[in-house]
Amino acid sequence: MNCRDARNSMIFCSTEKMKKPEYDQFLEHLSSCSQCAQLYQQLDSTLSLADNRELVQPNPFLYTRIREKLDNIGQGVSKNAGLPSYQRILRPILLTLGLLIGLYGGNRLGNFYDAKQQEQLTTALTTEFFINDMEMEKLEVQLLNDQ
Amino acid sequence: MTETQLIEGILSKQEKYFEELVNRFQPLVLNTCNSFLHNRTDAEDITQEVFIEAFLSLHKFKKESKLSTWLYRIAVNKSLNFIRDNKKRKIISSIEVFFGGEPKHKLQLADPGLEDAGDLADEEEKIVLLNLAVASLPKNQRVAFTLSKFEKLSYAEITDVMELSLASVEGLIHRAKRNVTKKILSHYRKKLA
Structure with a gap:
């Protein structure tokens, strides 16, 4: 058995029983190859940790904590009895209504704006501005009046 | 006290029966959670959740299996959910770190x-x-x-x-x-x- 076969055998060795001649060859290889022997020893000691796992000691205050949490849950339920239905049903409905009102209002405001009328108004103002500009008093006259 | 007495006692809202359930099955639940989570604090938190869930849904328990089997099932599911949620938290944390934030949870042995x-x-x-x-x-x-x-x-x-x-x-x-x-x-x- 070479190193490659021995290392493949290690996988089977831990999960299922190897047949006698193969197992003997495997042991023989381990006795002659220090690297494979070291590898097998490390693998075996790591896997054995699964069988000898340290148990966690119980917490003597666990029941008190659970009781406290349960009391909080009970109080939370009675205090917010109507809240879940508000959160799940009313809130989305109110949000949707708000959104629809916003859209409708925006649409109405948009329709209220008359582009043609606005254009005429702008033209009229521009023309008037030019007329008024022509009628403006001269700067010299204004300065004389101030004096 | 038999399992049936224990269940009936808890269902009739008698405090001492629930305390007995917690004390009797705490090692089982705590060690199962710890086997999955490898962290005592997390295991204790999940253990609390397991007993709260057991208390709140004991009326749904069908007496076809043993109480311990039912508690094992809750403990396994809660632990796996915790691991799944923790993975999500780690992803969010790594995104925060990527954008220059400080990691919130550091791995400790x-x-x-x-x-x-x-x-x-x-x-x-x-x-x-x-x-x-x-x-x-x-x-x-x-x-x-x-x-x-x-x-x-x-x-x-x-x-x-x-x-x-x-x-x-x-x-x-x-x-x-x-x-x-x-x-x-x-x-x-x-x-x-």
């Missing part, structure tokens, strides 16, 4: 209380390696392996907890053992190379 520092490092490495190998298994293999190896449950009990056939459980444990061995072996092979 618990002190196992061994005196010899040399042994501690070696032993700790092996425990971490074993835990990582088990954690990398697919969900069902992981549950079956943990219940079999760490919790020492019989195949029949695992069948009840996982609600699978005996053949499926045997197959899962066999594949899990092989995969764990492969992972550990590959780690040591890389170390030797």
Whole structure:
């Protein structure tokens, strides 16, 4: 058995029983190859940790904590009895209504704006501005009046 | 006190029966959670959740299985959910770190209380390696392996907890053992190379 076969055998060795001649060859290889022997020893000691796992000691205050949490849950339920239905049903409905009102209002405001009328108004103002500009008093006259 | 008396006592809102349930099954639930989470604080938090869930849904418990089997099932599901949520939290945390934030949770190795520092490092490495190998298994293999190896449950009990056939459980444990061995072996092979 070479190193490659021995290392493949290690996988089977831990999960299922190897047949006698193969197992003997495997042991023989381990006795002659220090690297494979070291590898097998490390693998075996790591896997054995699964069988000898340290148990966690119980917490003597666990029941008190659970009781406290349960009391909080009970109080939370009675205090917010109507809240879940508000959160799940009313809130989305109110949000949707708000959104629809916003859209409708925006649409109405948009329709209220008359582009043609606005254009005429702008033209009229521009023309008037030019007329008024022509009628403006001269700067010299204004300065004389101030004096 | 029999299991039936215990259940009926809790259902009739008698405090002492629930206290008895917690005291009787705390080691079982705590160790199961710890086998999955490898952290005492997290295991205690999940243990509390398991008993709260048990208290709130005891009326749904069908007396077809043992109470311990039912508690094992809740503990396994809660632990797996915690691991799943923790993964999400880690992703969010890594995104925060990527954008320049400070990591909120840092990995810490618990002190196992061994005196010899040399042994501690070696032993700790092996425990971490074993835990990582088990954690990398697919969900069902992981549950079956943990219940079999760490919790020492019989195949029949695992069948009840996982609600699978005996053949499926045997197959899962066999594949899990092989995969764990492969992972550990590959780690040591890389170390030797």
